[in-house]
Amino acid sequence: MPSPHSANTATGSSLPPKENAQFKRILKCYEQKQYKNGLKFAKQILTNPKFAEHGETLAMKGLTLNCLGRKDEAYDYVRRGLRNDLKSHVCWHVYGLLQRSDKKYDEAIKCYRNALKWDKENIQILRDLSLLQIQMRDLEGYKETRYQLFQLRPTQRASWIGFAMSYHLLNDYDMTLKILEEFRKTQQKAAYDYEHSELLLYQNMVIQESGDISGALEHLMKYEPQICDQAHFLTTKGSLLLKLDRAGEAKAIFEELIQRNPENHESYKFLEQASGADTPAKKLAIYVKYRGFYPKAQAPQRLPLNYAEGQEFRDLVEPYLKKALRKGVPPLFVDLKPLYKNPDNCAILEEICTTYLKHMRANGTFDGKTREPPTALLWLLYYLSQHYDYKSDYATALQLIDEAIAHTPTLIELFLHKGKIYKHIDNREEAAYWMDEAQVMDRADRYINCKSAKYLLRANQVKEAEEMCKWFTRGGVPAMESLNEMQCMWFQTECAGAFERLGKYGEALKKCIEVDRHFTEIIEDQFDFHTYCMRKLTLRSYVDLLRLEDVLRSHPFYEKAAFCAIRVYLRLFDKPITDDDKLNEIDTENMDPSELKKLRNKQKKAKRKAELEAQEMQQLQARKELHNKSQKKNDDELDAPQKDELYPDKLERPEDPLGEALKFLEPLQLLAADRLSTHVLAFEIYFRKRKPLLMLQSIKRALNTPNTPPNDPQLHSCVIRFQKFVDENRQSFPAPVSQVLDRETQSIFADKSAVQRNRDFLSANDQSLNHVAVGAEMSVVLDGSEASQKAALKLIGELERFKTGVDIKTCSDIFHKLEEGVYGSVGVAGLDGFRQSCAQQFPLTILFNPELKKQSKTTTTSADPNEPKSGDNSSHEVPDSEP
């Protein structure tokens, strides 16, 4: 933490020499983190009745106390000190530091400004202020402060850099470049000076951003000898030449880059551009050439597959496949998967591989010629299984993977993939079982461990997942806590999802809020980089960092957590949790005595178990506190304020669930405005808040998101409900609202009634299950009569007639909606009928075929992960291998 004074002589001025000396020692102690000693000196001054109310000493005492974790006292002392000496920059600075340590940056900025009133040229305060300003992105203020610092310390490198950068961040490129150029002139160049090179590249970046491409190229060429990062130099030079339409020169550059690294896909893309290869044939010609140059390189083998078609594709992919299968390249399918976008490629690959398989099974060759290693058959089976899994042909995929496992039961990838197939079938427990099988085969593999934990979470087995993670988390602390500490967000978002499905809404919210806090923390952590990057001159990366932090919450992890939290809050608004929910609703009166006895025993056991667990928790808690205490002792610099503990019970009973949901939504509206779900969820919130204009806003924004077709089912659902709401409540709107609505909805509603629009939607999209399911749901919303419900059920019941959308996810979503009563009581009654027609489509999915449950493998029974599963002992038939 910075110190509140530094090069200033005015501190403690109102004290006589002896006390003044003591005061200086307080400052010194503070800097050296000898807080106890600091307090001692403060006491020596303050016990003298003459100076008992000495403002600066009181303030320093407060600041020292803050470092010892005594925050409340700290605030008391600092405020008292300030009251006693409002004209002291020290007191103001101290107050600012205290607020800063409390993350109240706006307040801290005000304090620093006050301090500067009394000591205009205090470098330390100006520096602290500039840090806060850049952190808070007060760019104008930052510019002014950097200007002052520059004037006060024109000889320091950081003054120049900060000054220039403050203009860059405001997009004032000219000024930035002028300052940088002046600064560069003052620099002495060493023979190999990485920092200077970085500075030049930063300067070049600014020139490029200003739009002066030829200027950037000129600058780059001028300083070529001083630039250390040659790869970056070449790439920049090449792409600048491309932008300047000097393709011939650019081509030479990218040829050189490929020579440096023939595996860099980016260089090839640039080379295509520079060579003017705008047709697949021209692009292919380039790769033919480079295959000759670098026969061992992978990139010129793989990249042309993206362009080839038909026979040409077949000719190229065959040697590629053979080589990979021989060698044993586990991610072969992942590598080729992008090519499946073209259905012809998919068919060709299937044909090639099934032919190989026939030969391999018969005589161990791909095509009757050379003998291949037995592992080639194994990898071929693995590849084909993934191929059929991709095509949703799960039965074939399973059959092939089982053959592969029988061939070589020691290859971990096979079990991973088997788990994945079951995941796609939506048998989550079975998926988790196979992932666990893979996991026990290599306990040292963290990837498989994490996968296994994730699959357990998908199967809603939170405890088991936590146990799984324990293999890799720090000992002594519960895994859940350790994972939070490490900001392990994939785990936390998956965990939130599991809790949501389990109806443990408080726990789910806790996880979502933890994720949100990580993002806050990452933004806080920026603070350290402001000084560090300036000092190290890694300015390009620093600017990238600032830009990244500006849009940090557009990250998928935040989105996932926010969506989950919003869904939960909506659920809690629709059906608030009452205290009765927790009570056991088992009707004991109508039970026969033996059943009742069993139940009582069960309850007793459960109670005992709960007590035991509570005890364990208590012990853990105690240990944790001890741990925290000892940490506090070691860690004198306790500058993070203790976060509010999150209590699930409290979280699931929010006073204003929609308000809480909005808090999660706002960053998304700002940073993920191009995603449909953002606006759909916004609509759901405002719909419940009964805010017609905001509903309209959400719908309009949703309509404007890229790649959203006007007939998107989610969007349709919003519009229909919006129209119904407007129709029903028109009378209650104030006149201006009505006017806006009338004007703005005209194009959306298109002069049709909601019923009519829904009917049109259904008939226009009657081949798609996704659309019909939503249309049917809306027809029930618009008309809840039994007849309407029956019609809706009939619409979705005949799965055979749909051309698209009949997949496991859509069907299980509909299944759950029927169950919840979204399609009315008729829907609930029709649940089993729907299940049966799903069962015909998806004979492997347990949800639709509950009788499969008994045969499926699950992890729930395995108590000790070290013990082999029952599956282990089942495979002891004598192999029929000997002649």
Added chain:
Amino acid sequence: MPDSSSSPSSTCTSPMAPGSAPAGPIDPRYSRIDLGDITQHNIKLLKKVNAVVFPVVYHAKFYTDVLEAGELAKLAFYNDIVVGAVCCRIDIEPATGLRKLYIMTLGCLAPYRRLGIGTAMLKHVMDYVERDGQFDGVFLHVQINNESAIQFYRKFGFDIVGTKEQYYSRIEPADAHVLEKRLTSQATTGGTPHPPPLVNGNNPKDDPDSHKTNNGHEREH
């Protein structure tokens, strides 16, 4: 399958492959054989191999011992995939005091036989024995009808030195040959079965029950 309580014995399959003659040699670039250590992280792979290759469930003790066995227990990798394993222990014959290496298991998954993996494992064992220099012999048990296995071991200088009747409890034929390669001139015990049952470990005065609770194992075929 429950554990059999038969006396400790070895289980060695033939590393030879079945079926038709190979169409030709496999390109050696794509046919790599390595031996690797058995650790607590990958021990499950050894269990998988044993479960498929031998019709016997080995006891937990077998696996904990293997973890301590160092060079005497190895996994065989073919193109980086575990396809076989060899596990040995050192035995002192209580009657004669001879120090011998006993191959408990040596086996390889069926699709990978006749590729030299068994040879690599046996060679590793013989190299170990030679480096050590203090062994009187190397021996193992083979089911009497397992011609290919017997042939395989003969190639390395093993001979049938005895036959144990009813050695296996649940597979037919139940008799096993004792194959041994003698390294020093030892007092011949002749073609009759070895006298007392072999005791696991170096110390013949071990808990006399140890071999009962131990890894009883059998041979296939």
